[in-house]
Amino acid sequence: MTTHTVNRRDFIRVTAAAGGGLVLGFNWLSACSPSSRQAKAAVHDLNAFVKIDTDGLVTIMAPNPEIGQGVKTALPMIVAEELDVDWKKISIVQAGLDTGKYSRQVAGGSGAVRSSWAPFREAGATGRQMLVNAAAAEWQVDPAACSTEAGKVWHKESGKSTGYGDLVEKAAALPVPKNVALKDPSAFRIIGKRMPNYDNKAIVTGSIKYxxxxxxxxxxxxxxxxxxxxxxxxxxxxxxxxxxxxxxxxxxxxxxxxxxxxxxxxxxxxxxxxxxxxxxxDSKLESTGDYADNFRKILDRPSQEKPRRKDGNIRQAFAGAARVIEAEYAAPFLPHNTMEPxxxxxxxxxxxxxxxxxxxxxxxxxxxxxxxxxxxxxxxxxxxxxxxxxxxxxxxxxxxxxxxxxxxxxxxxxxxxWRREDDMGGGDYRPMGLYRYRAALDQEGRLIAWHHHSVGVTGNPSRQDSFPAGAVPHLQVDALEYKSPVTTGPWRAPNHNFIAFSEESFLDDIAHQVKKDPVTFRLELLEQAKQHPVGKVDYDPDRYAGVIRKVTEMAGWGQPRPGVYQGFAAHFSFSTHVAEIVELIRAGDKLKISKVYCAVDCGTVVNLSGAETEVEGGIIDGIGHALYGELTLTRGRPDQTNYDHYRLIRMREAPEVEVQFIRNNEKPTGLGEPGLPPAGAALANAIFAATGKRLRSQPFIKSGFFG
CATH class of the missing domain: 3.30.365.10 (Aldehyde oxidase/xanthine dehydrogenase, molybdopterin binding domain)
Incomplete structure (x- = not known):
């Protein structure tokens, strides 16, 4: 085991519950009422806690809002793993807000597991060590000679074992250890397994209350x-x-x-x-066409703002380039369309x-x-x-x-x-934007300069440290904001959701124009970023290349099959590397998505079932919005305010998705959002493979290629 020092002030409190029981209170969990179960160890007026009753049942509070991303199951799994308890004897209760005891009580940015990984492990491991110490004192043996499994402490030499429920009162009286041993990942029994969502039964039976x-x-x-x-x-x-x-x-x-x-x-x-x-x-109320026209006027003028990023000298690089490639990509407004109004x-x-x-x-x-x-x-x-x-x-x-x-x-x-119309008509949309790219290449077809020039409604439409930044000697990012009364806000994988489409589509376009395999072209750029990095980047070239190689192996990239057309894309977001390949087939005079392959490096996977679901859902969401998503305005009034005019992907249209995770012992990274961004680009690149036509604006349904 790896020794880890718990050095947070007031990190863990241990108290004896009324009637017996060990209560571990955490400074990131909130106060709550006792479980409705008639427990032997009643708990009253306590701060947030993990409780072990004298009958061995463990209650774990879930601190983060559960919005379908699975944290109500995943976070308690981390505690239960280190505590070494039987998952079947776990009770999970949603906590309320307590700003004095919680840290980052948020559902956003794919950050719940990332931020809770270390403290939740420490908490569980501390509780386990206290129970071991209590058993060792009772048996008068060295705690190091004891082990734990499924809610019991064992002493192999004597053959003795005791359940946690029989030890909790004695453990509560012991000092809290300052150093605890975290499990080696090879000893995990819960983390990495497929665990059903804790609320599944309540959801299916309709007993859960929203x-x-x-x-x-x-x-x-x-x-x-x-x-x-x-x-x-x-x-x-x-x-x-x-x-x-x-x-x-x-x-x-x-x-x-x-x-x-x-x-x-x-x-x-x-x-x-x-x-x-x-x-x-107001006569100044704008329509969708007005936005598009004004965006182009802005991009046609030299930017007066400081670049978001500037590496080298793009002016000189473009002036001396053997070839220059240009493209423009348009992003529509998108509403969120939450199922619960x-x-x-x-x-x-x-x-x-x-x-x-x-x-x-x-x-x-x-x-x-x-x-x-x-x-x-x-x-x-x-x-x-x-x-x-x-x-x-x-x-x-x-x-x-x-x-x-x-x-x-x-x-x-x-x-x-709110009615559906209130939300779809009330804004906080994914911002509309226009993205213009220029790429300069030398005589050998190497990418030597890259210029990103974009404008979006209310916000920065760029990700200046994303790939291919770091791999290109001359790179500049100019991102401008267009003020509008239309309210916009974060939409799943903010900025990444369209940047991945525009940049990965453009990279694919460049690769084909210089007659290079799109995957090989990207791997060469990643090697450049590794060997000769230029400025700051937010991705790891090796891990990025790892998911690319994995997904091409999964999909048989480069091994043509009659009637099957493949498109590739990869993206890094929320500390996670993702690569995807979309396969298309022909269905009469239309195209049909037959399968999507996806490789993910998100570090340690906590709940394999939940992780697969998050990635699959993100991919289907990304494909659906790339195909159909668009909200337009006529003189400031939304044209689509309910599902009779706003198209979403249907269940029968959802493709088969195969997901594989890169196995490693790195700490977990984000997962709720990273599966979505590459999906639209992989689909667009597959459409090019099938038709020879580049789609540079969404939704793709307007192309006529899909029914």
Missing amino acids: GIDTRRKGMLYAAIIHPPAFGQKLQHFDDSEAKKQPGVQQVVSFDNNIAVLARSTWEAMQGAKAIKADWSD MNFFADVREDGVELYGPVQTPEKAQSDVSKLLGIPKEKIKVGMPRTGGGFGRRLKSDFVTEAAMISKLAKAPVNLI
């Missing part, structure tokens, strides 16, 4: 009315007819919104339909505020409500049910602050539920 299911005594349902177009302002509204609708209790207005409160969701939404509102008519419960009272609902950033929600209402954060409690999808939409807290304000104005507990 935020939209929240019920409270005296609660009203609220429907929200936002401006129909971005940039419009509320001038006047008439609620007389709305108040005549059955079940409608109140109508309130704040900022630029109107809310109707009623006894049920249906009654609230029917009341909202009866509202007559006048909105300002946006909703949140708020109860604003004189003595404090209760917030409860699906949110990816509970601390931000608490802080924003505190600022809005002028209420101290310590008086605002935030609870988190399982969330029916986030994809970045619930990183923002606009729907939370709306619920809080409505509750305050109505003087009642409120469950605010």
Whole structure:
């Protein structure tokens, strides 16, 4: 085992629970109520904890919001592994927000497992060592002579064994060891295995409760009315007819919104339909075509801003190049389309505020409500049910602050539920953007200069340290921001989701134009980045090359098969290297995706089942949006506000996906997002292989190649 020193202040507390039991409290977990199970060791008014009852049952609190990425299962697996318990005797409970005891209580950036790997291992290992010390003291043997397995301590020489439940009270009285031995990965019994999602049964049977299911005594349902177009302002509204609708209790207005409160969701939404509102008519409201035209005008002018990155001298390199290749790629707006509509419960009272609902950033929600209402954060409690999808939409807290304000104005507990149209029509989209590339090559076809010039709505549309940065001697990244009233925000794998498409498509284009195999071309660039690196990079050339070689082996790249067309792409995001190959076949006069191969280097895989699901879901999501995803605007008004006009990939269209992970003992890296970015590029490159045509804008359905 590797010795690891626990040196965090107040990192672990050990107490004896009332009635017996060992409680390990962690400074990143929050306070919670006891399990509904009638445990022998009752726990009251404790901070966040892992509890071992005298009957051997272990309760582990799940600190991060669960939005379908599997952290409610994966994080407890880490603790259970080092604690050396029987997974079947684990109970997992979702924690609430506690900013004093949690660190990074967020569902975003594919960071939950990455940030929790070391502290959760240390916590489990510390508990295990204390139980070993208790058994050794009882048997009067050297703790080093004892071992653990499945919730028991063993002494091989004497043949003695004792369950954790029989040791917890004695262990609680012992000092907390300052140095603990972490397991060698070869001894893992839980980590790396396929474990079913902890909530599976509850989900399948319908017993699990989402935020939209929240019920409270005296609660009203609220429907929200936002401006129909971005940039419009509320001038006047008439609620007389709305108040005549059955079940409608109140109508309130704040900022630029109107809310109707009623006894049920249906009654609230029917009341909202009866509202007559006048909105300002701004002649400057822009349509999708306006954005596209303005983007090109901006890129046609020399940039006045400092480059995001500048290696070498691209002007000289392009002037002396044997060949210059140029291309332009267009990204549309995309909504998030979470399966569970946006909703949140708020109860604003004189003595404090209760917030409860699906949110990816509970601390931000608490802080924003505190600022809005002028209420101290310590008086605002935030609870988190399982969330029916986030994809970045619930990183923002606009729907939370709306619920809080409505509750305050109505003087009642409120469950605010948006319609699908409210969310798709209300923004926080993946930004629209335009990406222009130029590449310079020498006489031997080597890439000597690269220029990325892009503009996007509200935000930096570039990833300046991503491949091929570091592999090209002359490289410049100019990324500009276009101000717009359209609200944008993080969308699954922010920036990476389109950068991977544009850059990997362009690299494929360059390789074909210089008559090089696209995979060989990239491997040569990675070798250049390894042997003669230029500036800072965010990827590891060896690990990057490793996934490329693995996926080409999986897919039989370079071994032609009649009627099968392959496209390759790779990308690094959230500390994870991913390479993918899409296979197309012909179905009549159309193309069909038959299979996708994917190789991933994400370090140690905690839950193999969950990891495969995350990658497969990301790939299908990436392919679906590349094929069909587009939200357009007409004078600031969204044209697609529900699924009757917004196309998503269907189950029958989802291809077979084969995923393999590079096995190593590196610490875990991100996984919820990295599978998505290369998918669109691999598909576009496969389309080129099948048709000889380059698709440089999404969605691909407009090409006519797909049904």
